[in-house]
Amino acid sequence: MSKTLNVFILAAGFGERLQPITRHIPKPLLPILGKPVLQHVFEKISTLPVNKIGINSYYKKEVIENWIKQSSFHEKIKLFPEESQLGTGGALKNAESFLKGSTFLVHNADILSDINLNNLLEHHLSSKNLITLAVHDFPKFNNVVIDKKGFLKGLDSPVKPENDELTATSSKKRIAFTGIAVYEPKFLKFLSDRASSVVDAWLQAMSAGYRVGTLDVSGCYWNDIGTPGAYAAAVFDALKADGEVVYIHPSTKSCKDVDLQGYIVIENGCVPGKGISLRNCIILPGSSVENLFKSSGNYPSTLPQGARGRGKEIFSFENCILGPDYKIDLNKSEILGLSEEDGRQLIGTGASDRKYYRVKKDNKSIVLMQCKNDDPDFKRQIEYTKFFLKRSIPVPALMEVKPDKMQAIFEDAGDISLYGWLKCPREEKEIENVYRQVIDVLILIHTKTTEHVAKCPLLQDRIFDYEYLRWETDYFLKRFVEGIRNIKIKNISALKKEFHRLALKSDSFSKTVIHRDFQSQNIMIMKGRKLRIIDYQGARIGPPAYDVASILWDPYYCLEDNMRERLLEHYISKVKKIPPRPSLVKGGWGDFMIEKGIKIYGKFNEKDFRDSLPSCRLQRHMQALGAYGFLSLVKGKKYFLKYVSEGLRLLREDILLSKDKYPEIYNLVMRL
Numbered sequence: 001m002s003k004t005l006n007v008f009i010l011a012a013g014f015g016e017r018l019q020p021i022t023r024h025i026p027k028p029l030l031p032i033l034g035k036p037v038l039q040h041v042f043e044k045i046s047t048l049p050v051n052k053i054g055i056n057s058y059y060k061k062e063v064i065e066n067w068i069k070q071s072s073f074h075e076k077i078k079l080f081p082e083e084s085q086l087g088t089g090g091a092l093k094n095a096e097s098f099l100k101g102s103t104f105l106v107h108n109a110d111i112l113s114d115i116n117l118n119n120l121l122e123h124h125l126s127s128k129n130l131i132t133l134a135v136h137d138f139p140k141f142n143n144v145v146i147d148k149k150g151f152l153k154g155l156d157s158p159v160k161p162e163n164d165e166l167t168a169t170s171s172k173k174r175i176a177f178t179g180i181a182v183y184e185p186k187f188l189k190f191l192s193d194r195a196s197s198v199v200d201a202w203l204q205a206m207s208a209g210y211r212v213g214t215l216d217v218s219g220c221y222w223n224d225i226g227t228p229g230a231y232a233a234a235v236f237d238a239l240k241a242d243g244e245v246v247y248i249h250p251s252t253k254s255c256k257d258v259d260l261q262g263y264i265v266i267e268n269g270c271v272p273g274k275g276i277s278l279r280n281c282i283i284l285p286g287s288s289v290e291n292l293f294k295s296s297g298n299y300p301s302t303l304p305q306g307a308r309g310r311g312k313e314i315f316s317f318e319n320c321i322l323g324p325d326y327k328i329d330l331n332k333s334e335i336l337g338l339s340e341e342d343g344r345q346l347i348g349t350g351a352s353d354r355k356y357y358r359v360k361k362d363n364k365s366i367v368l369m370q371c372k373n374d375d376p377d378f379k380r381q382i383e384y385t386k387f388f389l390k391r392s393i394p395v396p397a398l399m400e401v402k403p404d405k406m407q408a409i410f411e412d413a414g415d416i417s418l419y420g421w422l423k424c425p426r427e428e429k430e431i432e433n434v435y436r437q438v439i440d441v442l443i444l445i446h447t448k449t450t451e452h453v454a455k456c457p458l459l460q461d462r463i464f465d466y467e468y469l470r471w472e473t474d475y476f477l478k479r480f481v482e483g484i485r486n487i488k489i490k491n492i493s494a495l496k497k498e499f500h501r502l503a504l505k506s507d508s509f510s511k512t513v514i515h516r517d518f519q520s521q522n523i524m525i526m527k528g529r530k531l532r533i534i535d536y537q538g539a540r541i542g543p544p545a546y547d548v549a550s551i552l553w554d555p556y557y558c559l560e561d562n563m564r565e566r567l568l569e570h571y572i573s574k575v576k577k578i579p580p581r582p583s584l585v586k587g588g589w590g591d592f593m594i595e596k597g598i599k600i601y602g603k604f605n606e607k608d609f610r611d612s613l614p615s616c617r618l619q620r621h622m623q624a625l626g627a628y629g630f631l632s633l634v635k636g637k638k639y640f641l642k643y644v645s646e647g648l649r650l651l652r653e654d655i656l657l658s659k660d661k662y663p664e665i666y667n668l669v670m671r672l
Contacts, residue, residue, distance in 0.1 A: 006102060009053065
């Protein structure tokens with residue numbers, strides 16, 4: 001497709017349904033995770049062979065024009081300010097001299113979608129249509145009537161699908177316009193010189209015998225952000241698409257004593273305020289939550305349930321948009337996309353194929369886990385949960401098991417992981433205190449839980465041994481080196497010899513029960529700073545330094561070096577004080593493991609532990625990069641690629657400690 005075209009963006013509307021938001025921000029500049037809607041539209045159309053971009057403006061046009069002047073697209077943009085509103089048809093007629101030279105695409109400024117615009121343009125150019133409308137099945141807005149071949153036949157009012165007489169005839173059907181269309185210059189002659197709707201010109205062109213066709217893009221993501229609820233849904237959808245539950249603009253200075261739950265967005269120039277609890281909230285630019293409610297006299301004076309006992313007053317806000325001088329309450333089902341049948345909410349952004357749903361039972365929030373029939377981890381997760389809970393490991397409580405349906409019901413641990421909690425700027429002391437809590441849980445897993453592992457047969461036989469360690473490094477080669485970096489190894493035999501020696505070394509160290517994926521996304525921070533550990537069904541018997549490396553050298557969150565060293569010392573000093581566990585050294589499970597040639601922790605040996613850290617760090621970071629490759633390329637979760645840079649940085653640090661021992665691995669890592 002070599003033909004260039006101009007694009008016109010309709011951006012003059014008042015956004016009346018979005019008031020009071022649009023009293024402060026014009027609709028095209030509403031932020032979606034720090035980026036205005038208009039910027040999202042610019043980036044989307046940039047995939048096309050665009051010559052110039054025209055934009056009309058009327059409401060708050062100076063604000064829009066000032067933003068455009070600072071945009072990276074400003075050299076391509078021609079502004080068409082209006083003295084009075086011209087409507088969608090009048091706006092295009094006003095830009096006739098700009099549009100008449102070639103095929104042009106028109107895109108509403110309030111539309112967010114993943115519609116493939118290149119496909120739309122190619123379809124139009126090959127169809128001989130005068131107009132090609134991008135349409136989709138969206139019952140709420142289905143008012144465009146088309147025939148079997150997709151040609152426009154008229155406009156009608158949307159009706160409920162069960163009441164649609166057109167469906168019964170099957171010769172015509174109703175469908176919705178997406179706000180995106182491609183036109184030939186001849187279309188301009190059907191536009192009025194006065195304020196008008198482009199829809200009237202469609203009908204005139206159709207009546208004159210021109211082909212007004214459509215491309216059905218049903219199934220694509222689409223949102224017109226026309227109401228506060230639709231806007232909030234679009235913001236939270238953007239979070240989910242990025243594998244996140246929290247977005248905090250870099251300008252935010254502090255989240256001291258701010259409790260986060262659900263989906264949270266804090267935009268540019270906001271001051272959350274101390275003692276604030278937020279759940280499913282968007283704070284718009286320039287807002288101070290504390291000042292807003294204190295000045296209005298609406299600041300809650302009572303403590304919400306669960307807020308007492310911390311010595312500070314907690315003010316809770318849930319399912320709302322907060323602005324400089326307003327609060328808009330939202331419908332939870334609309335903004336979270338809850339199932340209409342039973343109110344289920346699909347939760348989680350991680351790597352698992354299991355589905356987790358938040359549901360209500362007896363007016364209490366719980367989590368339903370749904371596994372596939374052939375999921376080998378279903379039974380393991382149930383047994384591990386029971387075992388860990390008896391050892392005081394804070395995993396979500398198990399409430400019910402339905403093995404015939406491959407379902408289990410768990411305590412709701414919330415949405416905010418340690419990773420998400422750390423998105424909000426915190427004081428160093430606050431961060432370190434939370435990490436010390438996390439390390440204390442890890443110590444329990446490595447000591448008390450290990451002592452009793454014979455009571456969990458599914459776990460005691462699951463050894464993180466040489467074979468598994470070699471699987472990890474082959475996984476790294478296949479999924480990351482070859483899959484992501486597209487690098488072919490020339491001297492593969494020499495590299496695999498070093499992987500062999502690395503696995504032997506890592507396998508030689510004393511073993512305990514380990515979580516095996518003990519990183520910040522698998523540690524949930526509940527209200528009141530209660531911890532819950534998740535994704536533990538992969539637990540094994542392995543070197544404890546692997547878990548320590550996972551949490552202290554974590555690609556998801558970079559700890560400051562001095563804090564990392566203090567936390568490492570915290571782990572070592574506390575484990576050293578724990579007396580030897582006789583059952584791990586002599587008799588019972590300990591003898592069983594010794595017979596299998598597996599070295600088990602009895603008395604903690606600091607030198608042995610520190611010697612194991614470099615090998616475990618290497619193993620862990622290669623495994624993590626392999627996982628990012630697999631999840632992004634095979635599972636389609638592209639958002640995992642954003643962690644590659646930090647994962648590689650950590651791997652380079654690791655190999656610099658061992659480059660003399662593993663020169664081939666060193667050479668490979670430096671190439672990456």
